[in-house]
Amino acid sequence: xxxxxxxxxxxxxxxxxxxxxxxxxxxxxxxxxxxxxxxxxxxxxxxxxxxxxxxxxxxxxxxxxxxxxxxxxxxxxxxxxxxxxxxxxxxxxxxxxxxxxxxxxxxxxxxxxxxxxxxxxxxxxxxxxxxxxxxxxxxxxxxxxxxxxxxxxxx
Numbered sequence: 669x670x671x672x673x674x675x676x677x678x679x680x681x682x683x684x685x686x687x688x689x690x691x692x693x694x695x696x697x698x699x700x701x702x703x704x705x706x707x708x709x710x711x712x713x714x715x716x717x718x719x720x721x722x723x724x725x726x727x728x729x730x731x732x733x734x735x736x737x738x739x740x741x742x743x744x745x746x747x748x749x750x751x752x753x754x755x756x757x758x759x760x761x762x763x764x765x766x767x768x769x770x771x772x773x774x775x776x777x778x779x780x781x782x783x784x785x786x787x788x789x790x791x792x793x794x795x796x797x798x799x800x801x802x803x804x805x806x807x808x809x810x811x812x813x814x815x816x817x818x819x820x821x822x823x
Contacts, residue, residue, distance in 0.1 A: 678783035681709035682793040683763065685783065691773025699773030702726070704765045706792045713756040717816035720771045721749045723757060728764030732757040754820055763792045775815050782807050 677684045683705035691699045704727075713733065723732055724746040732739050732747050734755045739747055749755040770776060811817045 677786040677790045678780070679786050680705075680779060680783040682706045683709055684786050684790040684792075685779060687776065687780075688767070691776050694773060696772050696774060698769060698771045699776035701768045701770070701776065701779065702765065703768055704763060704790065704792065705759060706763045707759040707761065710757055710759055712819055713754050713821040714817055714819045715754050716749075716751045716775070717818070718751060718772070719775050720751050721755070722767075722769040722771075723747050723749070724767040724769070726765040726767065728759060728761040728766075730757045730764055730766065731760055756821075775817070778811055778815055781810070 677686045680703070683703065685701050685703045687699065687701055689698065689700040691697075723730065723741065725741045725743050727743055730741045732741055732749070732755070734747065734749045735753050740760070741747055808819065812819070
């Protein structure tokens with residue numbers, strides 16, 4: 669098997685990501701995504717009905733809630749969030765870079781669909797854009813109906 673070339677960077681939630689291993693390279697067994705996100709770009713408490721998630725911190729600090737337990741993750745630390753278990757994370761630093769392992773990899777398509785190719789050097793937005801309520805409603809509808817991710821709290 670050959671080493672896989674990481675895809676280009678894509679803008680997402682004031683930050684950016686790149687796909688390191690796409691689901692089509694693993695027969696949808698998994699997807700591995702490297703996210704760099706600003707504080708405030710995190711999802712609220714939610715449950716995946718189909719996917720397990722693993723978070724590995726490269727830079728910054730995260731507070732990760734899985735069920736009723738909250739764990740602070742530093743660079744080099746990881747945490748597993750099994751499907752059907754409420755979880756969320758908060759970025760405790762100005763930004764964080766993390767690896768997100770999604771098994772199976774189907775949810776990867778959501779991030780591709782709700783991001784845009786990044787032209788130029790990747791950077792964190794210095795000022796968060798005003799939320800587009802129509803776009804947010806479409807994201808929530810898509811992730812809940814198509815991917816069976818249920819939000820338990822709103823931000």
